[in-house]
Amino acid sequence: MSGSQRAPAADLGLLDATMIGMGAMIGAGIFVLTGLAAEIAGPAAILVFVLNGVVTAFTGLSYAELAASIPKSGGGYAFVREVFADLPSFLMGWMLWFAYMIAGALYALGFAPNFLELLHVYGIVPPPEQVGAIALPVVDAAVPAAFGLAFVAVLALVALNAVSTAASGSVETIFTATKVAILLVFVAFGATAPMFSTAEFQPLFPAGAGAAAVLPAMGLTFIAFEGYDLITTVTEEVKNPRENIPKAIFVSLAATVVVYLAVVTVAVGTLGAEGLAAAGEAGIAEAATQFMPTGIPVIRNGGAIIVFGAVFSTLTALNAVVIASSRVAFSMGREGQLLPRFGQLHHRYGTPFVAILASAVVMLGSVALPTQSAGNMSSLFFLLSFVVVNGSVIKLRRERPNMTRPYEMPFYPAPPVIGIVLNLVLTAVLVEYLVRTDPLALALSAGWILLGGVSYVALGRAADTERGPGEPAQTAPAGDDS
Amino acid sequence: MTGKLDIVIAGGGRVGFQTARLLEERGHDVTVVEQDSDRCAVLADAYVATVIEGDATNPGILEQAGVETADTVAGLSGEAGLNLAVCLAARELAPDVRTVARVDTAERAAYDRFVDAVVFPELAGARVAANEVLGSDVQSLADTTGRLDIMHLRVAEGAPAAGKSLAAVRLPKGAVVVSDESGDRVAGPETVLTAGERYVVAVEPGVADEVMNLFRG
Numbered sequence: 001m002s003g004s005q006r007a008p009a010a011d012l013g014l015l016d017a018t019m020i021g022m023g024a025m026i027g028a029g030i031f032v033l034t035g036l037a038a039e040i041a042g043p044a045a046i047l048v049f050v051l052n053g054v055v056t057a058f059t060g061l062s063y064a065e066l067a068a069s070i071p072k073s074g075g076g077y078a079f080v081r082e083v084f085a086d087l088p089s090f091l092m093g094w095m096l097w098f099a100y101m102i103a104g105a106l107y108a109l110g111f112a113p114n115f116l117e118l119l120h121v122y123g124i125v126p127p128p129e130q131v132g133a134i135a136l137p138v139v140d141a142a143v144p145a146a147f148g149l150a151f152v153a154v155l156a157l158v159a160l161n162a163v164s165t166a167a168s169g170s171v172e173t174i175f176t177a178t179k180v181a182i183l184l185v186f187v188a189f190g191a192t193a194p195m196f197s198t199a200e201f202q203p204l205f206p207a208g209a210g211a212a213a214v215l216p217a218m219g220l221t222f223i224a225f226e227g228y229d230l231i232t233t234v235t236e237e238v239k240n241p242r243e244n245i246p247k248a249i250f251v252s253l254a255a256t257v258v259v260y261l262a263v264v265t266v267a268v269g270t271l272g273a274e275g276l277a278a279a280g281e282a283g284i285a286e287a288a289t290q291f292m293p294t295g296i297p298v299i300r301n302g303g304a305i306i307v308f309g310a311v312f313s314t315l316t317a318l319n320a321v322v323i324a325s326s327r328v329a330f331s332m333g334r335e336g337q338l339l340p341r342f343g344q345l346h347h348r349y350g351t352p353f354v355a356i357l358a359s360a361v362v363m364l365g366s367v368a369l370p371t372q373s374a375g376n377m378s379s380l381f382f383l384l385s386f387v388v389v390n391g392s393v394i395k396l397r398r399e400r401p402n403m404t405r406p407y408e409m410p411f412y413p414a415p416p417v418i419g420i421v422l423n424l425v426l427t428a429v430l431v432e433y434l435v436r437t438d439p440l441a442l443a444l445s446a447g448w449i450l451l452g453g454v455s456y457v458a459l460g461r462a463a464d465t466e467r468g469p470g471e472p473a474q475t476a477p478a479g480d481d482s
Numbered sequence: 483m484t485g486k487l488d489i490v491i492a493g494g495g496r497v498g499f500q501t502a503r504l505l506e507e508r509g510h511d512v513t514v515v516e517q518d519s520d521r522c523a524v525l526a527d528a529y530v531a532t533v534i535e536g537d538a539t540n541p542g543i544l545e546q547a548g549v550e551t552a553d554t555v556a557g558l559s560g561e562a563g564l565n566l567a568v569c570l571a572a573r574e575l576a577p578d579v580r581t582v583a584r585v586d587t588a589e590r591a592a593y594d595r596f597v598d599a600v601v602f603p604e605l606a607g608a609r610v611a612a613n614e615v616l617g618s619d620v621q622s623l624a625d626t627t628g629r630l631d632i633m634h635l636r637v638a639e640g641a642p643a644a645g646k647s648l649a650a651v652r653l654p655k656g657a658v659v660v661s662d663e664s665g666d667r668v669a670g671p672e673t674v675l676t677a678g679e680r681y682v683v684a685v686e687p688g689v690a691d692e693v694m695n696l697f698r699g
Binding site for chain 1: 486506511522523525526527529530531532533534535536543546640641642643646650651652654692695696699
């Protein structure tokens with residue numbers, strides 16, 4: 001990440017690396033997406049998160065093997081760049097960049113209702129559903145409060161990251177510990193609440209759709225598990241990486257699944273699937289305000305802790321993806337796969353300034369999307385890029401059998417093949433679901449890929465002119481990649 | 483042009499390993515080919531380069547190391563013949579690749595026809611040894627700086643720092659520009675980093691990559 005280059009090398013231990021992964025996975029996803037998952041899958045939302053954990057675990061094995069044997073920070077894009085030719089690696093970076101930017105929009109959109117809920121708990125504003133539009137005197141138009149808040153949150157964090165280097169790994173550890181502690185408080189109170197003892201998980205699946213409803217919900221919430229791509233973007237700072245990176249990936253994934261399982265079970269058990277669905281992005285916060293004790297001094301309402309947790313998580317996650325998205329664009333710029341400007345640090349701020357600004361433009365534009373569309377699009381692109389990561393492991397094993405692999409996954413080639421199949425199944429389900437319910441999101445996704453194809457050809461042309469007609473072009477002519 | 487290079491090093495012994503580490507610190511992609519599996523494990527632990535286990539003169543192994551897309555191939559093992567063979571094979575696979583061979587004699591000229599550059603590490607080692615033997619209080623820089631790197635760095639056209647004064651460029655902590663462009667004076671805040679000119683810069687390993695980015699783009 002942008003801050004890492006100023007920091008001394010190799011000072012993150014196993015705990016720090018694990019916390020970076022958990023910090024990305026636990027937090028915004030669970031707070032924002034639980035309600036939306038319950039809307040689609042009913043009480044089976046519990047299953048949704050566990051199954052997604054299982055699906056991601058296969059790709060986790062691929063990440064572990066690649067990260068241990070390719071000593072590069074930069075995450076999935078860096079690995080794929082090492083293995084694949086120009087066009088596939090360009091597309092991988094392009095998709096991953098988009099996935100992070102859209103995730104940023106998603107977290108900003110999740111931040112807004114939770115922030116309003118927090119203000120509501122303290123009686124500053126009426127309940128979120130009653131907060132209407134904020135009139136803007138300057139442009140003589142009304143902007144929905146949630147949209148405005150999301151926009152401001154993105155703007156603030158982008159500005160922060162553009163002029164200063166990011167928080168270090170140890171701060172991340174404190175952040176993550178805070179989030180996990182808040183969720184544990186939530187689980188402890190929820191599981192002992194009277195509401196939970198009468199919990200009703202039947203019928204598990206929503207009427208009509210049946211068990212099949214789990215699949216589109218899995219597609220939507222898949223983004224909650226993108227965390228270990230983030231671990232692998234800081235590998236060069238991790239002590240004894242060939243042992244600690246695979247461990248950090250597995251430990252953070254396992255811990256995350258356990259926490260999700262507990263939180264979603266409590267949320268469904270107390271508020272009920274319908275209640276969760278109705279609360280949408282603020283589902284967990286809403287559930288908490290129902291059963292947490294009230295009348296506590298200073299914080300007044302126990303639910304405020306959870307609501308604060310949601311606000312805190314969405315903001316820290318937003319910060320993380322601002323860094324992650326600019327990092328991908330920065331790497332692509334350095335590899336000559338985007339304009340070289342993207343791969344340069346700003347002479348005064350020492351940050352990948354252009355990469356951050358470009359990411360900000362897309363993020364700010366995406367804040368206008370409905371939360372669910374943002375979640376779907378981001379998940380779609382993470383699914384596709386995970387397919388490529390699994391493919392890289394197979395290609396690398398075939399083409400470079402003599403490469404030293406400090407960590408080799410067990411039962412090769414089963415894990416990457418299963419990973420590819422499961423990710424593709426979810427992709428197909430998600431695309432089918434989007435065709436029915438959200439053609440706009442699908443059209444925007446296709447548009448992004450198309451834009452990528454155009455940029456690739458244009459950049460290839462520019463490079464050819466620079467090189468001169470006599471010399472051979474290194475980049476193969478771009479084919480039809482849509 | 484980006485300053486990032488794709489480099490293949492044949493031989494992961496002391497010279498190959500230290501070279502790989504320096505290159506990685508400066509932000510380049512390094513692949514090391516090494517025959518000894520114990521040595522490969524040591525290299526993998528250091529986490530500075532992708533490691534290919536095998537005989538570097540074997541074309542199949544060279545292909546696995548990615549010679550065909552590499553910018554530079556360096557034969558740095560202890561055997562001059564092997565290094566030369568690696569460079570010749572690499573040229574056969576990728577005619578445009580820059581080749582560097584470690585040799586075991588000061589007679590460098592003999593190799594000019596076959597490789598782009600030769601290194602004779604023993605000569606540098608001998609300078610260091612001579613300095614230490616004399617125990618003088620005044621020594622040349624190469625051997626007194628520990629991990630610190632003092633380098634001559636040319637500012638690239640269009641690099642982020644090009645045309646800016648040192649006051650306007652926030653160099654990372656751990657980097658100092660020592661000389662101005664004429665090389666006659668010590669640099670100050672008002673010193674302008676002119677594209678195409680060379681400056682003496684002192685850099686700690688942890689920030690070398692970032693300094694390269696500012697100077698080279």
